[in-house]
Amino acid sequence: MRFDVLTLFPEIFQGYLDGSLLGRAIQTGLVEVQLHNIRDWATDKHNSVDDRPFGGGPGMVLKVEPVVDCVESVRGCGAAGGHLVMLTPQGRRLDQPAVERLAENDRILLLCGRYEGFDERIREILKPEEISIGDFVLGGGEVAAMAIIDAVVRLAPGVLGEEDSSREDSFSGPLRRLEFAQYTRPREYRELKVPEVLLSGNHEQIARWREQNSIERTRRRRADLLDKN
Numbered sequence: 001m002r003f004d005v006l007t008l009f010p011e012i013f014q015g016y017l018d019g020s021l022l023g024r025a026i027q028t029g030l031v032e033v034q035l036h037n038i039r040d041w042a043t044d045k046h047n048s049v050d051d052r053p054f055g056g057g058p059g060m061v062l063k064v065e066p067v068v069d070c071v072e073s074v075r076g077c078g079a080a081g082g083h084l085v086m087l088t089p090q091g092r093r094l095d096q097p098a099v100e101r102l103a104e105n106d107r108i109l110l111l112c113g114r115y116e117g118f119d120e121r122i123r124e125i126l127k128p129e130e131i132s133i134g135d136f137v138l139g140g141g142e143v144a145a146m147a148i149i150d151a152v153v154r155l156a157p158g159v160l161g162e163e164d165s166s167r168e169d170s171f172s173g174p175l176r177r178l179e180f181a182q183y184t185r186p187r188e189y190r191e192l193k194v195p196e197v198l199l200s201g202n203h204e205q206i207a208r209w210r211e212q213n214s215i216e217r218t219r220r221r222r223a224d225l226l227d228k229n
Contacts, residue, residue: 001103001156002032004074004082005145006067007112008049010035012142022150025159033149034077038062041070050115059116067111067122074109082107084128085148087141088117091130094148096176098131102148103155110148112141176225177218180210 005013017026017033025031039047043065050060075081083105092098102108111128123130133144153159183194197209218225 002107004109038070041066064119064121082109084109086111086128086130087144091132099151103152110145114140177214180213
């Protein structure tokens with residue numbers, strides 16, 4: 001699986017790419033992440049990638065030429081052009097079904113916005129899938145790109161140590177419930193004890209307890225998920 005991140009600030013990703021699960025996946029060759037600086041496709045002597053909006057208003061808008069040239073050039077760097085995702089608060093809100101659908105792609109291009117957003121012609125020309133990670137505004141799309149990479153990589157074959165790990169996550173599976181409560185040693189801490197059923201060794205009872213706990217937890221915290229089932 002390959003990710004191409006198109007951004008004005010590739011340095012933001014360096015520490016993130018070296019760490020934890022993703023870092024190991026990159027080292028073992030299961031995942032590849034390439035960073036591309038949109039500014040490298042600027043054409044004037046100042047390497048300008050933004051300008052004031054027509055019609056007036058605050059802030060700056062990302063220009064159409066360097067962004068389109070960058071995407072088209074990066075798409076040509078691989079055997080497959082890849083699936084283009086534009087990170088924008090105007091996009092579809094990211095959820096686990098969307099993550100699972102993205103994970104079906106061998107190559108994903110993540111286009112990170114900045115400033116007041118994109119020149120509308122970028123959308124019209126490139127026709128990206130637009131994704132938002134929530135109903136709030138960030139300083140740029142880089143954090144959203146990291147969130148997508150993190151979520152999608154978990155579903156890539158061989159990345160997780162145990163194959164069942166991602167299937168038991170919150171929002172995974174056909175019913176989209178929250179994950180059941182988890183415990184580890186010690187058995188008791190500040191008078192709070194691990195449920196006895198989890199210590200019983202009876203896998204059938206444990207499975208029933210986890211299913212019921214998942215349903216109850218979802219009902220308390222995210223009842224809207226149960227309404228969708």
